[in-house]
Amino acid sequence: MDGIHDMGGMQGFGDVRVSKSEPPFSAPWQGKAFALCLLASRAAGANVHAFRYAVERVPPADYLASYYGRWLLGAQNLLADSGMVSAEQVAARAARLSGHDVAEPKPPKPHKPRMPSGGPGNLRRVDTPPAFAVGDAVHVKDLHPAGHTRLPRYVRRRTGIVKAIQPAQVLPDSAAHFKGEDPAHVYSVEFSSRELWGAGSEPFTLSIDLFEPYLEAAA
């Protein structure tokens, strides 16, 4: 989905604010949120892609409000998706914890998704040889899937050069929806800043890891 999370190259967010050193969690609730999200994600299928997609679906204004805030809303989406906990249960429990004597709704019916897995983690063996070699010019397809993808808008329709072939991996576009692992070759593709942002841009290169289904041979 082309959501608020896909912010590479967006403007208007202001200057980056430095923090030379900071604790891992700047408030106790953030540590709890981090741990809860990891554990909830494990309980809901240990699918990092599904968790990312759940965070991407947080409404944009809430997404921008705070980091662990959007993680929590993402975890809640993920738990609701699999029928483990409903949003209504969370609201009711929060009210009760705040001292309000509200009724708690019936829990939803769990329908935890199952997906056959080729093993732990995301690195996989792919028996077909890679379609592209280091040095090849590749063109990024203009894909606009409704669901999860790791193909950001700012590289679509651009042409770059394969600089490295990375280990093949579970395809996020499929796995995030528990549709299967569909392992694919992954390429580090390098683009000139001019190709991404036009003639007036700062000179630099941008390297990004793109899954084989995102790419085609450059014309």
Add this chain to the structure above:
Amino acid sequence: MDGIHDMGGMQGFGDVRVSKSEPPFSAPWQGKAFALCLLASRAAGANVHAFRYAVERVPPADYLASYYGRWLLGAQNLLADSGMVSAEQVAARAARLSGHDVAEPKPPKPHKPRMPSGGPGNLRRVDTPPAFAVGDAVHVKDLHPAGHTRLPRYVRRRTGIVKAIQPAQVLPDSAAHFKGEDPAHVYSVEFSSRELWGAGSEPFTLSIDLFEPYLEAAA
């Protein structure tokens, strides 16, 4: 600028909420905000492009929070740009209006921009003939100006057909910065949904008015 305002085709904002009838202003402050913004914009140079650009620079989270809220922050940007009112003055005045006895800062030094104008409004005569004719295939340039533009991301690098030549107009990209009117021909360009969003999209056409400097002849 590629800001939060450039949201054509973004996903994740949820369903559109219907309002079969609603008053022009749903609260008194909104009417005041509307009138204030129009009048402040007139006082700051009567430049609708500068006002739009001022709204585009509102931080994304504030931009999404409310419509007249972002108009007010935009008006405040515009007034600050021309040294008419500073953000600090607004904060101090708001505090005083809330009953806090704070000191008011010195007003800034006004430096109201001046721009020679070819007349009222935005329609202009352009003596050079239009570069494109109805029926021509045109390709949208991949421009990424740091400032104001009316070329949204979702049509860049796409090819469409000129369906109408509209009256020539002040170029927003220049005028928003008080750099001059630079009048340009304007074309209604039609794109297929497939060209914009790929093979799986709903079938429809999208027409958008594009200024001549945004376009080149399709290859």
Add this chain to the structure above:
Amino acid sequence: MTGAQEHLDPALRVEALISLLVEQGLIDQAAIDDLIKTYEQSIGPMNGAKVVARAWTDPEYRERLLADGTAAIAELGFNGQQGEHIVVLENTPTVHHVVVCTLCSCYPWPVLGLPPSWYKDPAYRSGIVREPRKVLAQLGLELAEGTDIRVFDSSSEVRYMVLPERPAGTEHLSEEDLATLVTRDSMVGVAKVSAP
């Protein structure tokens, strides 16, 4: 900008801005009141409805309206800010136009007044140029299979107004009665007009 300024209640921010600008003599309170009154009472979709009713009952007016919207609309006395050049798009049983401004909230004020909240909402601005059929359905309009959908993004100073189809069974109605049927939503292209 400090946090304090960022998080002012807009109802307070507007009072502060008005207070400062009035004090400097840059604006006056009467002008504020006039503008509010004008857009609350005189400029609104009742204007566009008169244009539509005239076009439905006067074939020559309809032709002028489609050929030069600005001039034909001015014949009824409507013009001004955000209406420098108005193009009228005619909906038919097979072709459906719908209007948006993805970049801000451009809207033909002289004929429709100020836009409703859904028109200014990110959900509409982002969605109608990508999935118009789905978004129109959310707004209550289910278009027939095969309808030629044409979305217009108002990115220049051209303003678009939709001329909706005249509903069947209204042959006996006067121009004045017809005008009362024409809704704001039908002139943006997110609804059809129904017979009474």
Add this chain to the structure above:
Amino acid sequence: MTGAQEHLDPALRVEALISLLVEQGLIDQAAIDDLIKTYEQSIGPMNGAKVVARAWTDPEYRERLLADGTAAIAELGFNGQQGEHIVVLENTPTVHHVVVCTLCSCYPWPVLGLPPSWYKDPAYRSGIVREPRKVLAQLGLELAEGTDIRVFDSSSEVRYMVLPERPAGTEHLSEEDLATLVTRDSMVGVAKVSAP
């Protein structure tokens, strides 16, 4: 989602979620406490600093690190979640690498711990892939004219860590002393390492 749910204080939302999941036996409180403790105490940039100091003092280790980051890092006992495949990028006087995750907040946890707030901030995520020189300057790093800047966007499960330049004047320092000089920011590529 109702408004009430949308606007819960996150500190309350997390308590509600924990309470519900613990009650259902889906998670346990001890696991929460363990995770917090691990990322507060055991996993952090002090791990990456040891890798860097080793690479600075052991040329053969440096070669292994650049050839197969994951294996060389595992030699020092660091591996696990968000570190399945780590690629090390070597900064030199003429080539400067900097790492981002534009789509979320991917970061090499086993060597750097959890990312700092600026890394997760929209300003960094949006800006570093478009105006890296300007963003690095905001973070306090002014790069020499002509530096070959290479930005890496972590969009797959590959994780990137920067091997910063060893500062001049540190020839006499031990590996342990060198490790204390290596900052988190230098291993993301937004700072250089300074001599003490």
